[in-house]
Amino acid sequence: xxxxxxxxxxxxxxxxxxxxxxxxxxxxxxxxxxxxxxxxxxxxxxxxxxxxxxxxxxxxxxxxxxxxxxxxxxxxxxxxxxxxxxxxxxxxxxxxxxxxxxxxxxxxxxxxxxxxxxxxxxxxxxxxxxxxxxxxxxxxxxxxxxxxxxxxxxxxxxxxxxxxxxxxxxxxxxxxxxxxxxxxxxxxxxxxxxxxxxxxxxxxxxxxxxxxxxxxxxxxxxxxxxxxxxxxxxxxxxxxxxxxxxxxxxxxxxxxxxxxxxxxxxxxxxxxxxxxxxxxxxxxxxxxxxxxxxxxxxxxxxxxxxxxxxxxxxxxxxxxxxxxxxxxxxxxxxxxxxxxxxxxxxxxxxxxxxxxxxxxxxxxxxxxxxxxxxxxx
Numbered sequence: 001x002x003x004x005x006x007x008x009x010x011x012x013x014x015x016x017x018x019x020x021x022x023x024x025x026x027x028x029x030x031x032x033x034x035x036x037x038x039x040x041x042x043x044x045x046x047x048x049x050x051x052x053x054x055x056x057x058x059x060x061x062x063x064x065x066x067x068x069x070x071x072x073x074x075x076x077x078x079x080x081x082x083x084x085x086x087x088x089x090x091x092x093x094x095x096x097x098x099x100x101x102x103x104x105x106x107x108x109x110x111x112x113x114x115x116x117x118x119x120x121x122x123x124x125x126x127x128x129x130x131x132x133x134x135x136x137x138x139x140x141x142x143x144x145x146x147x148x149x150x151x152x153x154x155x156x157x158x159x160x161x162x163x164x165x166x167x168x169x170x171x172x173x174x175x176x177x178x179x180x181x182x183x184x185x186x187x188x189x190x191x192x193x194x195x196x197x198x199x200x201x202x203x204x205x206x207x208x209x210x211x212x213x214x215x216x217x218x219x220x221x222x223x224x225x226x227x228x229x230x231x232x233x234x235x236x237x238x239x240x241x242x243x244x245x246x247x248x249x250x251x252x253x254x255x256x257x258x259x260x261x262x263x264x265x266x267x268x269x270x271x272x273x274x275x276x277x278x279x280x281x282x283x284x285x286x287x288x289x290x291x292x293x294x295x296x297x298x299x300x301x302x303x304x305x306x307x308x309x310x311x312x313x314x315x316x317x318x319x320x321x322x323x324x325x326x327x328x329x330x331x332x333x334x335x336x337x338x339x340x341x342x343x344x345x346x347x348x349x350x351x352x353x354x355x356x357x358x359x360x361x362x363x364x365x366x367x368x369x370x371x372x373x374x375x376x377x
Contacts, residue, residue, distance in 0.1 A: 013217065019219075020265050021035070021233065024239075025298065026294075026298055030302060033244075036244040039248050040243055051092065053320065055296050058111055059084055061328060065107070065328075068121060075124060077124055077273065077274045081268075081270050082266060083202060083204060083268065083295075085237050085239035088108050088111075089239040089246065090200050090242050090264070093243055095168070097167050098169070100113060101149040102139065103143055103172055103173055104144050119132045121331055121332040123142075127335050129346070146180055154189045157195035157253075158195050161196065166254050167254075168254050172200045175205070175212045175215050176210065178201060187224065187229060191229050191258065191259060194256070196254060196259070197253060199260070228258075229259050231260065233262075236265045239295060245262050246262060267293070269291070341363055
């Protein structure tokens, strides 16, 4: 069954941002919703403050990532400012033994799952293939190939079925990825086999420089029912609504009812990556309109209205953010670059003849540089 918040293909254009499930308005007003309220009935002021804290810390990690790249400490960074609510809200709905399959922009998913300061920067610095063991935090290595993780998540979910347990897999991808064959094939497999997987589409309005209006003429969430998958279109800047929607989707999958799909409608405030210049294709007025929908500001306004946002809380969150930022910077600036040949270490668990051949070739190539240096002297 499709959730009633999902629009039919004859309703609104894909660019519509009002016809979404929402529990907190951009001004911080709590909005009742008969479908979502029951999924967050346990969320009190303390829980709201915890969600707000996570979003602040995620934004600080993102700010540090951009700054470190500009300083030459990182090769690249994919900013996620503006998408804090969609990442924190959905990730907080997962159980620790569930398995998340993020894209390269889901820093917040890794944060919620237990990633450490160095994990955010060492891969982007080029020091590691992957900075954490996926099985330590039940989160796959962030995927750069657009949409590939959706297939990985479905495969993992089908493994869960065969193990006879009740974990859930969660695949995160952007609006642009829905134009890839991988995502559509993943939904076919998930629906056909009733796999316990949740698809989380973060519709941030831009697939690099292509607007969502080119990716879809109607809301992306409307596609899932065509695969037999129930879906919901939610305000991706409303952390409470994202938490509620993900709890619904996870419960659906965990109960053996098959996959579910969430479209979180949000906005990428910064560039696609630090190598991108969004001013070449985005209107400044559009960015400013979305700035008024900031996910942190609306929860701050809600907490203030409840008398739950005081100077002591602000200072505590700021101190936590400063401490985390210092650890992230230290991890990047203190990294020791290994010898180039070690790029071939830990590629396979067991020795591999093809890898040894590559190691011999690469070693000879590197040795050629030392010969040239000696000749120059």
